[in-house]
Every structure is written in structure tokens, then in C-alpha cells.
Amino acid sequence: MSFHQIIEGYKDFHIPAYLSKVSAGEVKAALQKDFLKPQDFLTLLSPAAAEHLEAMAQKAHQLTLQHFGRVIQLFTPLYLSNFCVNRCLYCNFNSGNAIGRRKLDAQEIRAEAKAIAATGLKQILLLTGDVPGKAAVDYLIEAVTLVREYFTSIGIEVNPMGVDDYRRLAQAGVDSMTIYQEVYNQAVYDSLHLSGPKKDYHWRLNAPERACQARLRTVNIGALLGLHHWPTEAFFTGLHASYLQNKYLDTEINISLPRIKSGPVGYQPQSPVSDAELVQILLALRLFMPRSGITLSTREPAELRNHLVPLGITRMSAGVNTAVGGHIDGHSDDGQFRISDERSVDEVQQMLISKGYQPVTQDWHHIAG
């Protein structure tokens, strides 16, 4: 069964109606369980569950401590290029936006990597805009080869690819891939992606599965929270993670919680998510998927990020600049999105230590033969 078939299975199930009827008793019963069924997970995304955030937080904290320890992984993105063929309403890289376009050459990639490595980070996430085709994959492989000497773990967040391309990237040294469906509701997806290959909902939806088939070690998924009714989107994110984890036991399935608060000029997210709602999503996901890593980006402000550390987060970005060449030029204009936590790697590390957590900058080695 494909994940799309699972989504289709809920076609006649009215999620908002279910959520409005959840009782406090059902929330408490879901909180008692060691293994949550999809319906229990949905129950925890209800307005009734919002009244039990503290109990959810206590359990989420305990589970995270047991499975991950007092440890938070740190990484940072490296933007290679912001050329993009898609027109996505919410994204600054939208091909219709008049921003400065840039693609780093080999020398610049090395300089950018060196600048990031100097902060002590060993885990990097390489990003590009969406430019499908062989040349783009070759460029990415060249970039991976260039940064390998600086980082022990290399992730990619790029356009969806086929299994063979993911395999080539794995051989070059990529161990993780991140791809957000952005929005699981197909009609909303269609309305937000005006043109470009990203318009193909299914090609994107199945990308994480293709990465699993290519045996990448870690696959990280998420919905861009704010684009559509959050309980529904959080529910399908969790189901997607669970589907992948059950089918590909040897791939580590992680989840991200990107929340969009503003976009390019003229765009406003249609379904804003409050801080309390973001917390509820985080907690419900942790209880549903106790062993999945959960990533929190610098889209969130420093103070909120500090508070979320003990609630189930296992991975944070730090020292972030979302502009291409931002680490060598020191500017952050024309970035993919506006960051809210501008702290340096060192400052984030100090914050974690002060909260009784160990910042971990390395958690893998290249061992490919």
C-alpha cells in the first residue's frame, strides 16, 4: 500500500468533526497507552487535548529522555544555490520573485564549508532551489565531495529525485535527506504551487520513500505548518512518518516542524499556528513516534526554542544563514526565509548546557567503502 492510499482512506472521514467530539476521557486514555494507534494520535491533536498539554509534556519529556538522553544534535544549513524553476507562493526563491540569484562555485563552496566548520559543527545540510536534471545532481555530488573533508554527516534538502540519483548521492557521502511535503491536502497543494515540476504532488509525496529505497540512513519529513488546517497536516505528517518507519525499519525517520509565519511580499499563511498549537503538535508527535528524531529550525525565536528543548526536540539548527554565500559574505539578504533565532553556534551550545543538555555536533562518520 502506498502512502497516498492511506491518505485516500481518510477521504470520507471528517477530521475536524472527529476532533470537535473528542472527550477529556479519550485524551486521558490515549495518554495511558505505550503504543498509540493513529486514532489516539489524532485524539491528541484535538481541542480537548489542548487542555492536557502539561500531562502530554511530562510524558513527552520522559520518553525523549529515555530514548535520546540529555542530548541535542546541532547542525546548520549551507545554501548552495537559490536558482529555482518553481513558483511557490510562500517561498522567497519563487522563480517569479526579483531576488539576487546566485550559485556557489567550487571555491565558494569550500570557503563556506570552512567558515561553518570553524564554528565546530560537523553536521551539514546542503540546500538548493529546485532545478531538476542531471547537471543539478552532478553539481550536488561535486558539492558533497568538496564538503566531505569538513563534515562527518551530510544531508541534502533539494528537489525530489529518483532512487538512482539518491543512490549516487549516498555513494558520494550523503547520509540523510530532508523533504517537506509542505502541505498534504492535495487541493491546497495545487493552489500554492503555481507552476514548475513541484506541481507534481505525487512525485514529491513519494520522494521520502525513494530515499529509503536508496538506503539513505536518515529521512526527514514535515509539513510547512501554517499552509492548511494544522491538526490535519500534523496528523498526516505523523502517519507518513509511521508508514515509512514501518516499511523501512532500517532507515531513521525524523520529523521537522517548520512553521511559516510570513512569506514573500503579498503572501500571508492562511492557517496560522500559535505557539500553544505548535507545542501540541510537537508533543502529540513525540507520543506517537517515541523514537523519531524531531528537528526545530531557526524559524522559531530564541526564547521559544529554549522552552521547547525539553519537550521532545532532538535536533536544532544553529548559526544559521539562509542566504547563498551568507557565511562568507556575512549578509542574509535574499534568504529562503527569515530566521528568528540569530544566535551563533556557541550561544546555542551555551543555552543547551545551561538547561542541562549536551550539545552534540557529531553523530556519524563516513564509512562507505
Next chain:
Amino acid sequence: MDKLIIGGRELKNRLFIGSGKFADESLIGPIVAQTGVEVITVALRRVDLSGGKENILNYIPKDCVLLPNTSGARNAEEAVRIARLAQAAGCGNWVKIEVISDNKYLLPDNNETIKATRILAEEGFVVLPYMHPDLYAAKELERAGAAAVMPLGAPIGTNRGLKTKEIVRILIEECELPVIVDAGIGKPSEAAEAMEMGAAAVLVNTAIATAGNPTMMANAFSQAVQAGRQAFLAQPGETTEYARASSPLTGFLRS
């Protein structure tokens, strides 16, 4: 003197500890100083091989046995590569094999573990394989050249205690090798229980690292392991479920 000998090394302390979940790795030094722990396992994936300043190896006291583990390996081949990387990085020749291709429960893959054990034992490693308690697999690991076997007490990180007790008891009875209970031990009483049964040692990570006071908890575990070991050596009296009859039923045979 009751000593545990593994890979030619005499160990006085039968509590082994993990290192991956501490809020602060500098706690390891004081824990070792207070408890006399001699064996510490470290995930090689976390070791900075480039010699950076923040390196977990800096926190492991020099006289301890460093037991690098192959955490992250999904098959025998990856475990072997990680073990060789550890040795090349100067981490000695002990290795704890962890082969886990199940990201849901983190259960070890015995078949791949046996393969990796065979290869690494032949290369001269002192191999301590983490395993799902199973007699056939334990015997196979013995033949493959393992220096001990490390069955799980409960799924890793769960602190649920010695849930596999009956099978671990059989392994202790039937294996020539030391049986070290690894994973799942949540409380000192459970560590004592494993030792009373005749386990050679226990490895504890989560229960110490995530305790409110890790050093105090390590002390408690160390004492429980010693108490359990002494109880085993002292040969406990027989446990019966019924009272000893003062008028034996078969007394008439002697009259």
C-alpha cells in the same frame, strides 16, 4: 579474589557504563572515581577522529577499558568498518558489536551480529556482541570467537528491567562465555537481580545518565552489582513455595 577476566584483562568492577546520554560528559570522571567502574562504552559515531577540542575520549579516564561500540551499523559490513575505524583511531582492540536495523525498537540483529563477530574476532578484536537473548545465537557467537555475550534485559532505553530473565538464566547456565546483561536495566535492584542469577556483569547507560543525580545513581548501581555478585557467590539457600513440614510425609519409611 573474585575477578572477571575478559580479553586477558582482569576486571574487579562488574558494572560497565555507557556514555551517550549524559547532559555533561565531564560527569564520567567523578563517576569512575567514586565507583571504580573500569569499562566504559563509547559510540564511535560520536568520537571526533580529527582530534577536535570537544572529544568524548578526553573524558574517559586513562586506566579504564574503552569499549567502542558500533552504534549506527545496520549490517555486519558496517559494524566491521566502524570497528576498524575505532582501532585505527587508537581506541584499542575491544569492540561492542551493535547491529541494529530496526529503528522502531532498536532490537539487535543476531544474524548480522554473528557475522561481524566472526570477522572481527579473527582480526584479533576482543568482541562483546550485544544480542537478543537466544541460546542458538549465543552458542554461535561463542563459536565465532566472542569474548562475552551481552543479551538485552529489555528494549534499550526503556528502563523496564530484566524482562528477558528466563532466557538470560538459560544463557548463564549454558554458555561458557561471561554473560553481561546490557540494555533495559532501570533500577539498581534489577542489576542486583541479574547478578544474583550469575550474570558476569551488567552494562547500564540510560538509568544512570538520565537520573536526577547520575553520580549518586552510579554509586547505587555499583553497590547493587557488588551485592548481587556476593549473593551469587554465597550460594543462596533454596527458595520454596511451601513450608517445611515438621512431620514429613515420608517419615514412616525411616521408622
